Amino acid sequence: MSGVAGLDLRVCVNPPNLEKDERYREAEKFKQEIQPEKEVNYDWVWDYACETHNHIWERYKELDNKANDIIKYLGGGVGLFTVGTIANISSQNVWLVVCAIPSFLVSLASIFFAVLALQPNPVKLPPTVESAYNYANDYKETGKATFLGQWHLVITGMDVAAKLKSDRVLVATWMFFATIGLLILPLIQAIAHFRSAL
Secondary structure, three states: OOOHHHOOHHHHHOOOOHHHOHHHHHHHHHHHHOOOOOOOOOHHHHHHHHHHHHHHHHHHHHHHHHHHHHHHHHHHHHHHHHHHHHHOOOOOOHHHHHHHHHHHHHHHHHHHHHHHHHOOOOOOOOOOHHHHHHHHHHHHHHHHHHHHHHHHHHHHHHHHHHHHHHHHHHHHHHHHHHHHHHOHHHHHHHHHHHHHHO
């Protein structure tokens, strides 16, 4: 199921431990069990791993930018709206302010999920240069291919973290939309107030 309806918001707020993720555990098992053959050329697999890593990293950064934009737009808009509302509150427009409260609360929730999206996620860092050097020495001709197990673990960990970030940005985006939609309530109240004044 795609979209917000298929998300477990509890997982978006409290992500599970990376080591408990099934895909990550499978990648860890692959890393432990990889047995490349000397006769097989794995260069194209290495290139694919590098491209996949770069793709996920770019997606990760793009999601950060989207979360940042939500925070900027809603944060600034909510701030201005709040100051304007408080400065102009009177007994004549109190219902207008009350009708704006749902939009205000949903915008805070949207900002909350966008901030969560920017939080660091546990990821497996790429192996050190020393580790790569040791692989080359220990595995000789199959060192590069054996090292693909390390790459796969890193890529899977990043993909799991990017998925969590994506879910959080998705929730924040839909709440952003709901914030705008809920602004219809004060508009309806203002129109009703204007019509009753005629």
